[in-house]
Amino acid sequence: MFKWNLTAAAVALAFAGPVPAQDVDLAKIREEMKQMKEADEQRMRALEKRLKDAEAKAGKAEQSAAKAEAAAAGSASRGGENAFNPAVSLILQGTYANTSQDPNTFQITGFVPSGGEVGPPKRSFGLGETELTISGNIDPYFRVQMTVALTPENEAEIEEAYFQTLTLGRGLSLKGGRFLSSIGYLNDIHQHAWDFQDVPLPYKAFLGGALKQDGVQLKWVAPMPVFFELGTEFSSGDQFPGSDRNKNGVGGSSIFGHIGGDIGPSYAWRTGLSYLRFSPLDRGYEDVDSMGGAVSNSFTGTAKLWIVDGVLKWAPNGNASHTNFKLQGEYFRSRQDGTLTYDDSAGSAVFGAISDSFNTDQSGWYAQGVWQFMPRWRVGYRYDTVRYGTVSNGIVNNGLGPAAGDFPVLANHSPTRNTAMLDWSPSEFSRLRLQFASDKSRIGVTDNQVFLQYIYSLGAHGAHKF
Amino acid sequence: MKWLKYFLASLMLAVGAPAAAALNIFACEPEWGALARELGGDKASIYVATTALQDPHRIEARPSLIARARTADLVVCTGAELEIGWMPLVQRQSGNARIQAGQPGYFEAASQLVLIEIPQRVDRSMGDVHAAGNPHVHLDPSNIARVAAALAERMAQLDPGDAAQYRARARAFLERWQQASARWEKEGAPLKGMPIVVYHKDMTYLIRWLGLREVGALEPKPGVPPTASHLSELLTRLGRDPAQAVVRAAYADPRAAQWLSERAKIPALMLPFTVGGSERAKDLYGLFDDTLSRLLAVQK
Numbered sequence: 001m002f003k004w005n006l007t008a009a010a011v012a013l014a015f016a017g018p019v020p021a022q023d024v025d026l027a028k029i030r031e032e033m034k035q036m037k038e039a040d041e042q043r044m045r046a047l048e049k050r051l052k053d054a055e056a057k058a059g060k061a062e063q064s065a066a067k068a069e070a071a072a073a074g075s076a077s078r079g080g081e082n083a084f085n086p087a088v089s090l091i092l093q094g095t096y097a098n099t100s101q102d103p104n105t106f107q108i109t110g111f112v113p114s115g116g117e118v119g120p121p122k123r124s125f126g127l128g129e130t131e132l133t134i135s136g137n138i139d140p141y142f143r144v145q146m147t148v149a150l151t152p153e154n155e156a157e158i159e160e161a162y163f164q165t166l167t168l169g170r171g172l173s174l175k176g177g178r179f180l181s182s183i184g185y186l187n188d189i190h191q192h193a194w195d196f197q198d199v200p201l202p203y204k205a206f207l208g209g210a211l212k213q214d215g216v217q218l219k220w221v222a223p224m225p226v227f228f229e230l231g232t233e234f235s236s237g238d239q240f241p242g243s244d245r246n247k248n249g250v251g252g253s254s255i256f257g258h259i260g261g262d263i264g265p266s267y268a269w270r271t272g273l274s275y276l277r278f279s280p281l282d283r284g285y286e287d288v289d290s291m292g293g294a295v296s297n298s299f300t301g302t303a304k305l306w307i308v309d310g311v312l313k314w315a316p317n318g319n320a321s322h323t324n325f326k327l328q329g330e331y332f333r334s335r336q337d338g339t340l341t342y343d344d345s346a347g348s349a350v351f352g353a354i355s356d357s358f359n360t361d362q363s364g365w366y367a368q369g370v371w372q373f374m375p376r377w378r379v380g381y382r383y384d385t386v387r388y389g390t391v392s393n394g395i396v397n398n399g400l401g402p403a404a405g406d407f408p409v410l411a412n413h414s415p416t417r418n419t420a421m422l423d424w425s426p427s428e429f430s431r432l433r434l435q436f437a438s439d440k441s442r443i444g445v446t447d448n449q450v451f452l453q454y455i456y457s458l459g460a461h462g463a464h465k466f
Numbered sequence: 467m468k469w470l471k472y473f474l475a476s477l478m479l480a481v482g483a484p485a486a487a488a489l490n491i492f493a494c495e496p497e498w499g500a501l502a503r504e505l506g507g508d509k510a511s512i513y514v515a516t517t518a519l520q521d522p523h524r525i526e527a528r529p530s531l532i533a534r535a536r537t538a539d540l541v542v543c544t545g546a547e548l549e550i551g552w553m554p555l556v557q558r559q560s561g562n563a564r565i566q567a568g569q570p571g572y573f574e575a576a577s578q579l580v581l582i583e584i585p586q587r588v589d590r591s592m593g594d595v596h597a598a599g600n601p602h603v604h605l606d607p608s609n610i611a612r613v614a615a616a617l618a619e620r621m622a623q624l625d626p627g628d629a630a631q632y633r634a635r636a637r638a639f640l641e642r643w644q645q646a647s648a649r650w651e652k653e654g655a656p657l658k659g660m661p662i663v664v665y666h667k668d669m670t671y672l673i674r675w676l677g678l679r680e681v682g683a684l685e686p687k688p689g690v691p692p693t694a695s696h697l698s699e700l701l702t703r704l705g706r707d708p709a710q711a712v713v714r715a716a717y718a719d720p721r722a723a724q725w726l727s728e729r730a731k732i733p734a735l736m737l738p739f740t741v742g743g744s745e746r747a748k749d750l751y752g753l754f755d756d757t758l759s760r761l762l763a764v765q766k
Contacts, residue, residue, distance in 0.1 A: 143558070227529030268528045320526070321524045427593075428689070463550065463551050
């Protein structure tokens with residue numbers, strides 16, 4: 001503004017210059033100058049306004065250009081050859097373990113060995129299972145998911161590989177392939193989402209860690225305001241408590257039902273009942289007789305399992321980000337009826353192969369609470385046990401030769417364990433955990449365990465089940 | 467056995483009672499529940515999955531949500547990955563074919579809008595970033611208007627018998643909303659340029675709409691809870707570039723905001739963020755009325 005005024009004044013002076021000063025009324029000049037100045041000022045204001053308008057317009061154009069660009073960028077990144085890439089996620093896990101007993105001697109005394117990888121991790125530094133999960137929709141009708149576990153022994157295991165229907169409707173969904181069974185509560189939760197480093201004893205003793213099967217599952221959710229689902233599964237039954245049967249038909253089946261809901265905004269719960277029936281055929285396990293000779297035992301018959309599960313979660317007003325508490329427990333009842341064959345021909349060769357009836361009625365339960373007392377930090381405690389119950393071994397009872405001492409794995413023992421953990425999760429995708437356990441799984445010994453564990457999740461944001 | 471009685475009673479209710487409303491709507495967040503109520507009137511029965519006191523990022527696929535999704539005709543969510551941690555599971559486990567992604571029964575508000583803050587590079591070292599852009603779209607009235615128009619069309623498509631009514635209600639709502647927006651813009655004019663500290667990047671659309679200025683965030687990175695070192699760094703920064711308030715959503719933990727407020731000597735301000743977040747935020751109008759008056763109160 002200042003500059004323009006100066007210019008105006010200069011112009012005025014220039015015009016005024018040639019006019020003889022004495023002949024002209026100074027007041028008139030002043031008046032003229034004032035008028036010119038005002039006119040200039042008006043012109044300036046108009047110019048400034050035009051500039052501003054133009055700027056605003058340009059700005060808007062810029063904004064809409066940016067919007068168009070953003071939209072274009074969005075659609076561009078959605079196109080191309082890799083547009084249909086499935087969701088990929090990778091879980092890295094590892095432990096540092098300190099155990100007072102040799103992990104290689106682990107057994108759950110009193111219970112038929114499940115053959116699963118249920119022992120503590122190896123001592124010192126050790127890699128856990130690395131899980132690679134790929135999932136996506138095949139078409140409007142099916143979704144598939146595959147999880148490969150890369151074991152620290154450098155083997156790849158197909159943990160899960162299944163299809164799931166999307167549009168069956170009426171609350172129905174069908175799953176097929178290899179999948180974690182939906183029985184109980186913890187069974188279909190992946191290792192990286194567990195609240196402790198390992199599963200409770202009843203899962204180890206009765207399901208070999210978790211029931212994972214090749215088969216089909218049909219689930220139905222009732223059209224009610226309260227959650228109510230029913231499901232059934234049919235499988236080859238070649239996982240514990242079943243065995244590889246090399247037979248047509250169904251080797252294992254299960255039915256389960258779950259109900260759940262909210263109690264006010266702060267509590268949510270779910271409870272359920274499951275029943276499994278398996279028909280193992282020559283399901284074997286190794287043992288040693290009283291002289292230290294190797295014995296092969298095998299069982300043929302039926303194995304049944306009932307599970308009652310329950311979980312209650314609390315978060316103030318349902319907002320779990322600051323504090324929350326999770327209480328969970330399950331009760332297991334296992335019955336096996338059939339024939340046991342004892343064969344020491346490869347060891348002491350005293351009795352050879354002999355068979356008689358074998359019946360067990362055993363149970364187990366666990367209860368655990370995990371409390372997030374501040375963001376990122378959680379503390380948890382778990383008590384788990386499996387009860388010996390009754391084991392009726394016809395070979396011993398009917399005096400066929402081998403005595404109770406020739407079945408050391410089945411010695412009368414009810415394992416218990418106390419576990420405490422503290423974990424820190426810098427974000428949703430990383431977790432460090434410290435766990436202490438006093439494990440009385442083996443008869444007559446206590447294994448004091450300290451685990452330091454890390455869990456990292458890379459890639460697609462997985463949704464975790466309740 | 468009391469629970470069994472309740473259970474059987476609810477079973478009978480569910481099976482016996484004929485559906486009074488034509489359209490069963492499952493709203494992921496309270497703002498979309500409130501919008502659906504404006505558009506649907508008595509033709510829609512609405513279940514809101516979350517409350518204003520819950521963090522929409524951190525919801526669990528609770529059994530109650532699966533049960534409600536099972537009977538829904540239409541799911542109205544924000545989208546843009548806001549509900550990625552729970553909604554896909556709810557959809558799959560519900561066994562309801564109508565509400566799967568790609569079906570007309572699944573409506574995403576964010577797909578109707580142009581999002582801001584679309585990251586150039588998506589990497590979790592930047593925190594919990596959303597690849598599609600900032601999903602907290604509802605605190606700009608023009609976004610609500612755009613979503614309202616699209617949602618009414620979707621409701622009309624799913625329930626053609628009542629289509630005329632949805633469209634009429636949408637027209638009436640948009641007219642009233644237009645007037646209200648003009649009033650808010652006038653009332654909010656003095657807020658232009660007001661410097662604020664936010665908790666999470668969930669006020670960005672409000673900031674853009676009112677022309678506020680974001681000086682900093684309590685979260686060091688989106689989704690990462692405030693740390694002591696970040697807060698003290700923020701405090702130093704506020705010494706050079708002061709803010710007028712520390713703003714947080716009703717669901718956010720108040721302590722970090724309180725800490726900064728005491729030390730920087732600026733008020734800690736709770737905004738309802740969504741419908742139900744405060745006494746006055748009973749509906750969408752109340753939400754904006756209350757948000758503006760709370761911000762204006764700081765300036766006085």
